[in-house]
Amino acid sequence: MDDVVIIGAGPVGLMLACELALTGARPVVLDRRAEPGDLPKANGLGGQIVELLDHRGLLERLSAGSPFVGVPPGFPFGSVPLRFAGLDGIPLRMLMIQQPRLERLLGERAAELGVRVRWGHELTALTQEEAGVTAEGAGFRLRSRYVVGCDGGHSRVRELAGIGFPGTTDDELLRLGHFRTDTATGVFEDPAFAGLEPGWNRTPGGRLLLTSLQPGVHIVGVREQGGREAGPVTLAEFQEAVRRVLGRDLPLGEPIWLSSTVAQARLAERYRVGRVFVAGDAAHLFPAGGSALNVGMTDAINLGWKLSAVLAGRAPEGLLDTYESERRPAAERALMQTRAQAALERLPGEEGAALRTLLTELFAYDQPLRHLAGLLHGSDLPYGKPGHPLVGRLAPDLPLTTETGERRVAELMRPARPVLLDLGGGVTLDHDWIDVVRARTDDPPADALLIRPDGHVAWAGADGLLEAVEEWFGQRSAGASRGGEPAQAGW
Ligand SMILES: Cc1cc2nc3c(=O)[nH]c(=O)nc-3n(C[C@H](O)[C@H](O)[C@H](O)COP(=O)(O)OP(=O)(O)OC[C@H]3O[C@@H](n4cnc5c(N)ncnc54)[C@H](O)[C@@H]3O)c2cc1C
Structure with a gap:
């Protein structure tokens, strides 16, 4: 019998596998994909996960070649700018890294720690008994003491465990494209982009995002009211969407990757049913950017040592309940702040503009900025009972x-x-x-x-x-x- 079967070799599943192996358990990771993926979903991580990666000696490895690691000079909070530059002592750190690279490096770390990763293994059934869980799919049947679903927003583990996932699905579609450009100075020097600002641009037809995270590559996002499901996008569809929203064409450059997504705001009703747990996107989906990997990978670090301690007989089973009591409230906070970001970003008309202007003025003061930095860091809510101000918080890096x-x-x-x-x-x-x-x-x-x-x-x-x-x-x-x-x- 295996110790822990992890379903999903995304960033959260791989992080959990590393934590389990490091603390003495024997995990096996199953993923339905034939091999590691190369979809550039996330462009970076921000929040306490950056310090936690430093705790494991992984920050150096992950930040090699990164265009940015450190305290961000600013953050677009639902298109309201937060300016952190010059503000002392805020905990927020960011690490720019594309998700395929993150997954590859975590996969390498997992291999060094002896983790077994089985590609082409799609979970279709789960059965719990008193002493263990059986995970099954075409051609495999694995028994383990625990199963953790790190299998993303459409989690099969969550569904098979009967865990509800209430929340909302946005009625807007976001098409995202990464394009290679041959202008050394970036697209804003191109006259075709005249009148457009870095960040979100509002038009009567929708919103258009222009940003760049590495030289020679720009990211274009087009948001408009519903009409279709998220999925792959062709260049022609992307160009039509730009035309609808902007009223003209843009010389986008050579597409590297095109996709579309519909934002969701959802939180699992429970994080544990018996010997089955959920973590990462399987447990929570946030409707605005910047927090998903922070919360998801921190879930993995919270759960890893607890599972290992119980498996080794060092701690009673009850320790495992603290995973939900500590991490679900953290996801509730992230859901609150990302819902606020989504509302601010999409509120139309003069009223929306007035609210963004007012908040831009308020967020220029130190105290609100510090509060928001703590929220984005994911550490504003300490774990456990109130006591000494440091208890339940990430230890200061003295x-x-x-x-x-x-x-x-x-x-x-x-x-x-x-x-x-x-x-x-x-x-x-x-x-x-x-x-x-x-x-x-x-x-x-x-x-x-x-x-x-x-x-x-x-x-x-x-x-x-x-x-x-x-x-x-x-x-x-x-x-x-x-x-x-x-x-x-x-x-
Ligand atoms: C366009 C885009 C941009 C984003 N940008 C950011 C960002 O900048 N910062 C940020 O923090 N987050 C961002 N995110 C969110 C981030 O990508 C996700 O939060 C992250 O991928 C979640 O990781 P995970 O490991 O929980 O799940 P996933 O990455 O979804 O991994 C789940 C894994 O489970 C596997 N799987 C699923 N079902 C089964 C099954 N039945 N059997 C076996 N395997 C299965 C899948 O193949 C997959 O490999 C972005 C997302 C998108 C779409």
Whole structure:
């Protein structure tokens, strides 16, 4: 019997496979595609996933050759510009990377960790019994302890598990095209593009997006009221859509990829039914850009270590319920902000223009900008119960002086093990899973931090370390003490 069968070798399935393999489980990934795909869906990732990739040592690998990684100077929030340049201390980072490259690099990492990926395996049936789940399709039947559906918006796993997916489907179609251009300076130098701005342009017929994320390639988006299903698009259809919306032709250049999509806003009613889980697009679809991979890949990092801990007998089954209680509210927040973006982007007429102008003025102030940066980062809602301000949040990436040299918190998280970071509190802990690291840092935010394998703070230096250890990492502790004193009751 396998430990975990993951359905779907998209970015979320591959990320989960890497996390499981890193934390000691044996996953197998099934995908109905014959081979890795090359559809350039996402152009990048933004939010806490960028720091989490850094925790695993993957950021360097993924950002090689990237046109941009870092704090974005701005973000088009439903076509209202957010200007982050010059604002100190915002957590939001972005990494521009095209989805096929992201999937290829995650696939390479998974292979290094010994993950088995089976292409051409389409799941058609799932049966749950007390001790395991059976996943079946043409020519295969696999039994495992758990199944995770990372099989996208039309998830078969979600359907077979009987999980509802309520929400709405947009009545507008977005056609997207990537075009190669031979103008070194970009399309805006071409007189045919006169009167058009980078970003969304509104016309009586719809909206037209013009942007570029790499030299020599521009992206054109055309949004208009319904009329057809999402799917492949021919160049002639694309050109007709441009003509309808703009009232004239554009010299688009050589098409690299053309597609169309209809935005959906949906959230799975449950993330778990018994031994079956859903993650990524299978659990949530957002109607505006920028958050899908952040939320989806963070789902994978939240679930991976928990499944491994339960499989290894380190933690009780109940730990798995915290996946839904932590990640579904995060998706609700992303759904709220992407619905707001979609509404702002499409509101027509003078009223829509007035609202965008008013919000452009409000978003020029630091406080609303910081609030929106936290929302886009995906970390404005801490996991779990209120307590120390750091508990339930991603651990700050403090520069540390440790016994083995200068390190950052992110570097301690490479092996995806829990870390007790003693920042001068004199805490000791004897536990066979938790790494204890003593370090100095300027201005420590607490005497000590207990950090989960997914980088989130489980406990911060005050009373209750042993309770937190037991709650999250089981009772394999031979004791804890502070400042050289023996362990105290309640400490
Ligand atoms: C045009 C476009 C632009 C986008 N831009 C961005 C962006 O800039 N930033 C961002 O964050 N997000 C963006 N997204 C969204 C992002 O692409 C998705 O959120 C992401 O692909 C979700 O990853 P996933 O692994 O959950 O699912 P998917 O990528 O959909 O992968 C699911 C996998 O499951 C497989 N599968 C499905 N059913 C079965 C089955 N029955 N059996 C076996 N295998 C199965 C599929 O073949 C597929 O490989 C964009 C999407 C589109 C369409």
